[in-house]
Amino acid sequence: MQLLANTTSPYVRIVQIAMIEKGLDPELIIVDPWADDPRLRAANVAMRVPSLILDDGTPLTESILIAQWLEITRPAPEWPSLLGDANHCAGILSRTGVALGGIDASIITLITRKVTAPTLFDDTPIGQRRQRTMIEAMNRVDELFANADIASLTGQAPTLDIISAITLFDYQQFRYGDQPWLPKTPRLRALSEAMCARASVRETLPR
Numbered sequence: 001m002q003l004l005a006n007t008t009s010p011y012v013r014i015v016q017i018a019m020i021e022k023g024l025d026p027e028l029i030i031v032d033p034w035a036d037d038p039r040l041r042a043a044n045v046a047m048r049v050p051s052l053i054l055d056d057g058t059p060l061t062e063s064i065l066i067a068q069w070l071e072i073t074r075p076a077p078e079w080p081s082l083l084g085d086a087n088h089c090a091g092i093l094s095r096t097g098v099a100l101g102g103i104d105a106s107i108i109t110l111i112t113r114k115v116t117a118p119t120l121f122d123d124t125p126i127g128q129r130r131q132r133t134m135i136e137a138m139n140r141v142d143e144l145f146a147n148a149d150i151a152s153l154t155g156q157a158p159t160l161d162i163i164s165a166i167t168l169f170d171y172q173q174f175r176y177g178d179q180p181w182l183p184k185t186p187r188l189r190a191l192s193e194a195m196c197a198r199a200s201v202r203e204t205l206p207r
């Protein structure tokens with residue numbers, strides 16, 4: 001298996017954490033998604049990372065689709081579940097959606113800056129809307145984990161909501177850590193720092 005990836009993408013990180021926790025270790029192929037790399041073009045019509053090429057050559061794209069594939073092919077109880085059981089699945093998916101909304105807004109902002117330069121996309125009405133989404137997503141995720149027992153969470157493989165939450169937090173620190181509008185989100189910070197006890201989280205920090 002080959003994972004076409006880069007070292008910064010939050011979508012790549014979600015897949016990497018999930019794969020490590022599911023006991024998989026794909027060959028990592030670092031590509032520049034902005035260059036016309038033929039390997040990425042062949043695997044993914046959208047030319048985006050992550051793209052996972054299975055051993056039989058089947059290409060899988062879109063981080064959440066890859067997570068679905070992982071959940072089916074490496075199911076609980078043999079492997080830790082990304083989505084939890086029937087009672088917890090809706091909550092996990094709902095929290096995941098909030099974090100993904102923030103990640104999408106973050107990436108769209110970075111990408112659209114390239115298009116609108118030298119005007120800063122952030123100053124346009126849509127840019128302001130995306131910035132508001134980033135702020136609200138971080139605050140909501142912070143609130144959603146207000147009652148979480150962080151110490152016990154580190155002892156088990158993270159579900160998709162936790163993977164997405166810490167990926168959002170770390171990516172925002174990586175890209176916008178110096179921005180005055182970035183909310184403090186102390187509970188999310190504590191979750192992210194505690195989860196670094198796990199190799200899957202620690203070894204995939206954006207760099």
Ligand SMILES: N[C@@H](CCC(=O)N[C@@H](CS)C(=O)NCC(=O)O)C(=O)O
Pocket residue numbers: 008009010011033034046047048049050061062063064107
């Ligand atoms: N919806 C996709 C988004 C992937 C994505 O946007 N990846 C970015 C890097 S963070 C990329 O490869 N961008 C290159 C491009 O848009 O051409 C997923 O969940 O995998």
